[in-house]
Amino acid sequence: MSVRHLEALFQPASVAVIGASDREGSLGSVVLRNLKLGGFKGPVWPVNHRHASVDGGPAWPDVESLPQAPDLAVVCTPAHTVPALIADLGRKGTRAAIVLTAGLKQPAAEGGSAGGLSGGLSLEQAMLDAARPHLLRILGPNCIGALVPGVGLNASFAPGNAQPGRLAFVTQSGALATAMLDWANSRGVGFSHFISLGDSADVDFGDVIDYLASDGGTRAILMYAESIKAARKFMSAARAASRNKPVIVVKAGRAPDGARAAASHTGALAGSDAVFDAAIRRAGMLRVDTLESLFDAAETLAHARPWRGERLAILTNGGGAGVLAADALQLGGGSLAPLDEPTLAALDQCLPGTWSHGNPIDIIGDAPVSRYQDALRVLLAAPDVDAVLFMHAPTAIVASSEIALACLPMMQASAKPVLTCWLGGAAVAAARQSSAGAGIASYSTPERAADAWLQLLGHARNQQALQQLPAATLDDFTPDRAQAGLLLEQALHEGREWLDGAPAQALLRAYGIPGVEAVQARDVEEAVAAASRIGYPVVLKIVSPQVIHKSDVGGVVLGLASAEAVRAAAVKMSGQVTRLLPQAVVLGFTVQAMVQRPGAHELIVGIATDAVFGPVLLLGEGGTAVELRKDHAVALPPLNTSLARDLVTRSRLAPLLAGYRGRPAADEQALLTTLLRVSQMACDLPWLAELDINPLLVDERGVLALDARVRLRPVPAGEGSRLAIRPYPSALEERVQLAGGELLLRPIRPEDGQRLMAFYAGASPADMRLRFFMARREVPHSELARYSQIDYDREMTFIALAPQASGDRVGDQAMVAEARAVCDPDNLRAEFAIQVTSGWQGKGLGRLLLDKLTAYLRERGTTEVVGQCLLENTGMAALARQAGFEVSTDPSRDTMTMRLPLR
Numbered sequence: 001m002s003v004r005h006l007e008a009l010f011q012p013a014s015v016a017v018i019g020a021s022d023r024e025g026s027l028g029s030v031v032l033r034n035l036k037l038g039g040f041k042g043p044v045w046p047v048n049h050r051h052a053s054v055d056g057g058p059a060w061p062d063v064e065s066l067p068q069a070p071d072l073a074v075v076c077t078p079a080h081t082v083p084a085l086i087a088d089l090g091r092k093g094t095r096a097a098i099v100l101t102a103g104l105k106q107p108a109a110e111g112g113s114a115g116g117l118s119g120g121l122s123l124e125q126a127m128l129d130a131a132r133p134h135l136l137r138i139l140g141p142n143c144i145g146a147l148v149p150g151v152g153l154n155a156s157f158a159p160g161n162a163q164p165g166r167l168a169f170v171t172q173s174g175a176l177a178t179a180m181l182d183w184a185n186s187r188g189v190g191f192s193h194f195i196s197l198g199d200s201a202d203v204d205f206g207d208v209i210d211y212l213a214s215d216g217g218t219r220a221i222l223m224y225a226e227s228i229k230a231a232r233k234f235m236s237a238a239r240a241a242s243r244n245k246p247v248i249v250v251k252a253g254r255a256p257d258g259a260r261a262a263a264s265h266t267g268a269l270a271g272s273d274a275v276f277d278a279a280i281r282r283a284g285m286l287r288v289d290t291l292e293s294l295f296d297a298a299e300t301l302a303h304a305r306p307w308r309g310e311r312l313a314i315l316t317n318g319g320g321a322g323v324l325a326a327d328a329l330q331l332g333g334g335s336l337a338p339l340d341e342p343t344l345a346a347l348d349q350c351l352p353g354t355w356s357h358g359n360p361i362d363i364i365g366d367a368p369v370s371r372y373q374d375a376l377r378v379l380l381a382a383p384d385v386d387a388v389l390f391m392h393a394p395t396a397i398v399a400s401s402e403i404a405l406a407c408l409p410m411m412q413a414s415a416k417p418v419l420t421c422w423l424g425g426a427a428v429a430a431a432r433q434s435s436a437g438a439g440i441a442s443y444s445t446p447e448r449a450a451d452a453w454l455q456l457l458g459h460a461r462n463q464q465a466l467q468q469l470p471a472a473t474l475d476d477f478t479p480d481r482a483q484a485g486l487l488l489e490q491a492l493h494e495g496r497e498w499l500d501g502a503p504a505q506a507l508l509r510a511y512g513i514p515g516v517e518a519v520q521a522r523d524v525e526e527a528v529a530a531a532s533r534i535g536y537p538v539v540l541k542i543v544s545p546q547v548i549h550k551s552d553v554g555g556v557v558l559g560l561a562s563a564e565a566v567r568a569a570a571v572k573m574s575g576q577v578t579r580l581l582p583q584a585v586v587l588g589f590t591v592q593a594m595v596q597r598p599g600a601h602e603l604i605v606g607i608a609t610d611a612v613f614g615p616v617l618l619l620g621e622g623g624t625a626v627e628l629r630k631d632h633a634v635a636l637p638p639l640n641t642s643l644a645r646d647l648v649t650r651s652r653l654a655p656l657l658a659g660y661r662g663r664p665a666a667d668e669q670a671l672l673t674t675l676l677r678v679s680q681m682a683c684d685l686p687w688l689a690e691l692d693i694n695p696l697l698v699d700e701r702g703v704l705a706l707d708a709r710v711r712l713r714p715v716p717a718g719e720g721s722r723l724a725i726r727p728y729p730s731a732l733e734e735r736v737q738l739a740g741g742e743l744l745l746r747p748i749r750p751e752d753g754q755r756l757m758a759f760y761a762g763a764s765p766a767d768m769r770l771r772f773f774m775a776r777r778e779v780p781h782s783e784l785a786r787y788s789q790i791d792y793d794r795e796m797t798f799i800a801l802a803p804q805a806s807g808d809r810v811g812d813q814a815m816v817a818e819a820r821a822v823c824d825p826d827n828l829r830a831e832f833a834i835q836v837t838s839g840w841q842g843k844g845l846g847r848l849l850l851d852k853l854t855a856y857l858r859e860r861g862t863t864e865v866v867g868q869c870l871l872e873n874t875g876m877a878a879l880a881r882q883a884g885f886e887v888s889t890d891p892s893r894d895t896m897t898m899r900l901p902l903r
Helices: 006-010 027-037 078-091 123-134 173-185 205-213 231-242 257-261 263-269 272-282 293-300 319-331 343-352 369-381 400-414 425-440 446-466 481-493 502-512 524-534 561-581 641-650 670-685 750-761 765-772 781-787 845-859 874-882
Strands: 015-018 044-047 071-077 094-097 137-139 145-148 153-156 164-171 192-197 221-226 247-251 287-289 311-316 386-392 417-422 499-500 518-521 539-542 555-562 588-595 602-610 616-622 632-635 690-698 701-705 708-713 734-738 743-746 795-803 813-823 829-836 866-871 886-890 895-901
Touching: 006 094, 006 137, 006 205, 015 027, 027 044, 027 153, 044 173, 044 343, 044 555, 071 078, 071 425, 078 094, 078 123, 094 257, 094 743, 123 137, 145 588, 145 895, 153 231, 164 293, 173 192, 173 293, 192 205, 192 446, 205 221, 205 231, 231 446, 247 272, 247 293, 272 287, 272 446, 272 632, 287 446, 287 481, 293 446, 311 319, 311 369, 319 386, 319 446, 343 829, 369 386, 369 400, 369 813, 386 400, 386 446, 386 555, 400 417, 400 425, 417 425, 446 641, 481 502, 481 708, 499 502, 502 708, 524 539, 524 561, 524 588, 524 602, 539 561, 555 561, 561 588, 602 670, 616 641, 632 641, 641 670, 734 845, 743 845, 750 781, 750 795, 750 813, 765 829, 765 866, 795 845, 813 845, 829 845, 845 866, 845 874, 866 874, 874 886, 874 895
Parallel strands: 015 044, 015 071, 071 094, 094 137, 164 192, 164 221, 221 247, 247 287, 311 386, 386 417, 829 866
Antiparallel strands: 145 153, 145 192, 499 708, 518 588, 539 555, 539 588, 602 616, 602 690, 616 632, 690 701, 690 708, 734 743, 743 795, 795 813, 813 829, 866 895, 886 895
16 A cells, blocks of 8 residues: 555544543543644544543444544554454544554454454554455554644644644654654744654555655655665655655664674675665655754755755854854865855955955954845855855844844845854844744754755755766676576575685676686695696685685685695695684685786675665775775665766775876776676576675776675565665567567666657657647756656656667667656556657557557556547547547646546
């Protein structure tokens, strides 16, 4: 489930309180009081099986006796009663319930009667089983409840109400919910929704994010997370929501617990918190580290202006405060605006000669009101400044309230973001209050103001990453998936958990990753013979399932130049392993040619498995001291070229790889290609639990994998994909013959952004109007990114590629048609659109794509496909009718609606 029936949860017409009570301090009495004080306009029906009246009004003894089915029920009764109550509510016709009760993790048998439901389950599972036949949605259990101030709903036992606003707050912690509510009320911050998820047995983050993403009254979503359950649903919802509005997350549990249990280098380095960071970044959200930062983010977002750029000007009447803000800004990765000559000249004209003549702009402590106004006016008009941090420390010259009264109207009228910092206590309290009233974010210290700007900056960078158009790649390499799968399945059949040496190199070769020839030898003499065939010098490595890190036990010897040296090293190595690890079983040796690449960088590239988000990729500095180096970055697969380049940047390897002091730059494209192919391995090979390529040599000649180690996992029958983001579905590609030529029909890829741009640019004005219902000369960059970087989990776009006809198109094939469908979160309805370039119209391509699209949607279980076209688009209407669509006309809107049931 996803958003189904959530309108009954957050926009109910009627509410029943199960367990309503007159007993002071009881859960039922607090909820009933909150509902009435919150201003809810619909009927509220108390249910109490012992009393005929509650809170001075009538009460009903049970669910069945209610006058009608309530949209929402709030359950306040003991844990053992909950499953039966949910079953009663479902039969009555209720579509949503908030279960405030805790303790549903206990077995149903130990909790008493579960209403005749099957024993042996937890009460929570019995509750879910009771709800499922009726599609009844449940918030909780063990939650505070939900508040929707806009409709007067306070279905919670929070100590107070929430003010109306445009921020949504979603939390897994009840204690944090009450603290946030108290803080917000003291600051005048309002909420569109205030939601406590509790144990998230049914309604979880993914569901709520999907719902809030389409809520017009919500401008930004704030989240406190302790754990994520359904990673793919979460990522799909978050990626969709963050394209429309800011989503800010604070997560508890930063300690990398998973690293302590990991066996390989990659597993040890890809801790769950780093993976969560990668997921948040990939979804275009923003993560903050502390509750204080979350509160500040709420303040900032409540009053945010559209993003213009990263260049911040700091205006202050105190040099020290300006330096503190500048330090915090630059340490956090931000940048001060370098002031151009015209801006400096304009400031010279309105400031005394002793001003700082740079950024921060220190206008001196004796500044009158007019000096603040004049300097602020210059900065708001300056083209070299994207935003302003306005700082003031109280002085005896002029009251802070007067400065606020004079400057706040200028800030309100500005198209640029403006943040304020009023330093002090009582002397600036009125100025802070005026800022809040004017909708201008205010902070108490320079550091907090700088951090608030960095939050906006981080969010903007993540959003820009969502809108990148990756370069079109002409790499037509196809990995040997069958050979790789056979290799891994055979190893598992033989009972092997780890692969290294020759089998690991064979796996890399199947995916086109250059490596060193490796020969497996069973004993010393076979190792000598292998070394003679390869040619000296060679490298000798021990092969033992119990030896995870060979160098720790002397299991690697380099530069062996003769048969005698190989024999001696093998004997010594075997003895040393036996002495240090008596339980180890030595299976033999791996012999490789000794590679001499002086000056090459040693990197580690790997795959690890996160308990929540599944396979993740890692890149960083490699070699034997890999655990001591901290410059590693992780990312979720699948990668594209832009994401691979971003992974390199975040690993802080880019300056090293760019070359320095006469050292040539490394082959960046070779490294990016390797990352893309390792990403493909993570997507293709479910048997991979971990992969270390360490070291991966990178220099101007390309890449070379010197060593690799793989940990395998059996794949249970029926296991679904572990990937948090659905990868490109290559199985949907097909080649067709049409109009005397061959076309490739396939799903769109992120790298098709330039192709899509050329496709729209080559369309006639008439075709563009029919497609977008309005005249437009070009499609904005943000839309191109959105249309090409689709979420295959809930949308599909098939494109048709024809052989290149001229040199003015992108890539080796030209895009000549598209058919796209976007499904709602419940997969009930898909909205479709189709466009065919002029030269291919009337040849059957539109019907071919439409049939392919509807067949795909039918296969994934979508209920119906709908679309709209202008009345004048008779060709589209005719195509739809041919494909079995029902076409109806709406003259009042100048449109036709096309509908095709799929079930």
